[in-house]
Amino acid sequence: MLFNSFEFLCLFFPLVTGAYFLLPHRWRWLLLLAASCWFYMAFVPVYILILAFTIAVDYFAGLWIERSEGRTRKTFLVASIIANVGVLAVFKYWNFLNGNLSALFHDLGLGYHVPDLGILLPIGLSFHTFQSLSYTIEVYRGHQRAERRPGVFALYVMFYPQLVAGPIERPANLLDQLNAPEGRGIRSHLDADRVVWGLKQMLWGFVKKLVIADRCGAVVDQVYGHIGGYHTAGLLLACYLFALQIYCDFSGYTDIALGAARVMGFDLMVNFRTPYRSGSISEFWSRWHISLSSWFRDYLYIPLGGNRVSRPMWYRNLLIVFLVSGLWHGANWTYVIWGGLHGAYLVLALLFAPFWRRFDDRTGLAGAPRLKQVLNVLVTFHLVLFAWIFFRAGTVQEAFEVIHRIVHSGGGLGDVLALRKDLGNGMLDTTLPLVVLFLFIDPYMDALIKRERSGPRGLGSMLLFAALVVALVVVGYYGRTSFIYFQF
Template sequence: MLFNSIDFALFLPIVFLLYWFVTNKSLKLQNLLLVAASYLFYGWWDWRFLFLILFSTLVDYTVGIALSKEKEKNKRLVLIWISILVNLGLLGFFKYYNFFLDNFTTAFSFFGRDINSSSLNIILPVGISFYTFQTLSYTIDVYKGKLTPTKDFVAFSAFVSFFPQLVAGPIERATNLLPQITSKRVFNPSEAKDGLYLILWGLFKKIVIADSCAVYVNEIFSNYEQMNSLTLLLGAVYFAFQIYGDFSGYSDIAIGTSKLFGVHLMRNFNFPYFSRDIAEFWRKWHISLSTWFRDYLYIPLGGSKVSKLINLRNIFIIFLVSGFWHGANWTFIVWGGLHALYFIPLSLTNRNRKNLNIVSQGKMIPSFRELYSMLLTFFLVLIGWIFFRADSVAIAFDYIQKLFAFNFKSGFQYLSTERYAPELMILIIGFIIVEWSAREKEHPFFGKWIHLKIIATLVSIILLGVYSNVTDFIYFQF
């Protein structure tokens, strides 16, 4: 079920009413409703994959209980490895089986040995990368003694399958979400109103920004060989805003929807395109994933409290794994490696935690130095997005080579030939201004003219929603 669909527009108020007016007297019934609603929400795509969620839930619930009873170190180690291998095994099979098989076959062919192999027609379950990491956070935290395992299977099932963030995050920690699931929740009108604002802003990002950009991104990337440098730059910029509007839009809707049910999810985006260096960008982009890798991979490897050489190894590992997490394609691995290269100079010079404050806090206009730093960081991110979007590494390099060919003939080709292209550029500029003015808040619906902002946003969503198809969110494929 898509957030930007009529189905969800009917589903959400029904669940909301049942949650607060029918099951509100019993926490167990509320959680049972959440589980039922979440399974219906997920099964709307393909009911067969509900068995994967149920299996993962059963395994990690059982492991958590067993860990609480087992004191012997070796047996506890066996239990945690059962959870890790089962979850990553499922993820590896459904997401990476064909990737490894194809590359294994190619490697042998390179040395003159042909291997007969056949790829499987494997359908990738929506959101498997997200809920797999979420359940792993539970068993790892229980193993480390950071969390007491729950004996309430319904509550644990609600934690694993909580529908607002089930298929594209944020990737919640058990230490944050599970205590909220197991505690009585009270309706807060102010929180609910704030949740509706976030839902509205998330829909604007998805329908008005991301889906509008997607039309031009698809055309430019599909025909990049015929495009000049300015148009290729336009395609990269549009993709940057497409993926940001799409993914952060989903997160906003997820966080806003959760607030309607008295649940607080972690923030997943914090205006990342206003970052002054790559380290700041990764503190503000897909925060739930970057902090997951930091806590469960980077720090256990030694983090920065090791020699410089080992630290560089750790940086490469988390960025390469992060890239590979996104998909079974070398483009994502190169994308991750590129960001590691961006990050390393900051780490070597101990400047990776330089920009921790809000850029130009309390001011409307950034300084020249801040503006330069933001534009440079955005450009570096832009180059990375080309690898992320391209079908292959070779195509990405070819795209970048043509981008830097400085062919300015005919100007922006898609501005002069496509309907609404100039208007889209104006829309993007307006979106940047609105985001900049709201960078110290969670969303732009605050201060003066709030009702006018809401009306303008609603009108934009309705007008563009009528003339565009309902599309999946990009991160569903991850």
């Protein structure tokens, strides 16, 4: 079930939330679990069995890890990791691996006839697998008590607001709220202020998704669908709009998830902090998909040695983490290159740090911190933008074709006018002003929604959010449906 569907907005969410507050606290977990199952099964019902398998393995792994000591303890953790990674390998990477092996053997002139499994990727698989894994690792590390109640543990893995595209929660946060005392988490009372806060966050998420992301997506799809038909200006415009599309699509989803959870009394972790305002790639990763980058930091980067190793090993660790992160996103070389580029940016930044310090001193930038910050943000944004070309492209060849045509094909305003004509009926005329408006208000709205700044009160607040509802109805784009990150 999609957040932006009639079923979710008009039936599922109001009914589940209403029933949640009407039920005695001790039964709420059951309602949320049933609702989460229903929510997930609205996509492909049979794939709930995969979730059930992961839940069963990790539930028992958690209990057995806690009860055992020494090598046995580690054995159960390894078994949990193998089971989870195994599910990912079969359902997400089998066809990719098989296809690559087949091509390799074909090039070597050897026969290789292992058929593709022809399975669809279960929705949100990478998200709930990582969330479940974080539980067994935390129990192994002794940071988390094993959950005794299987239903509550299942709800921890399946909590519907963040089930299919995160944030990838940690047991210390979500499981704690599922076992909270009276007045918190699952035992919270109906709080008008909290409900309004959650609904406002959901509304802002819908605006990002339907007014910005999907509109940008229509332009991007047109260009990427006919790369040969566009030149420098059209392709550059598509690249910039994709950067905005993916941010608004994913952070929009996250806002809806956080808002829906907040209405019911849950605080999910923050996943985005205006990432395109980052002054470096490392800062970007502390502001973009925070739940994933912190997951990799805690469960891969630090176990590999992090930065407490020799410099070459440190660089290796960074590259490994980002290559795996790329592969986490999708079974395609484009994602691996995307991750590799981010890893390379970080390594190069470390290698050239002394050079940039000298450069700042000589050019006087060191004495002009605001100008330096603006330049850093611009450079960082364009590095991220370049990597997004690989993320968006269907194949590596397609990505290189985009880059080649941006550099060599020329074409200015005429190309944008051709794109405008191709899109028809003022699509670009409406989208571009909306994008400019969004760039101005997003930092303000982001801080307002996170309650990091105060906003208008009373009628002013009502007018602001009424304007957002009107924007949704009048300029929302309803041609697209799914969220980009659902495929991961």
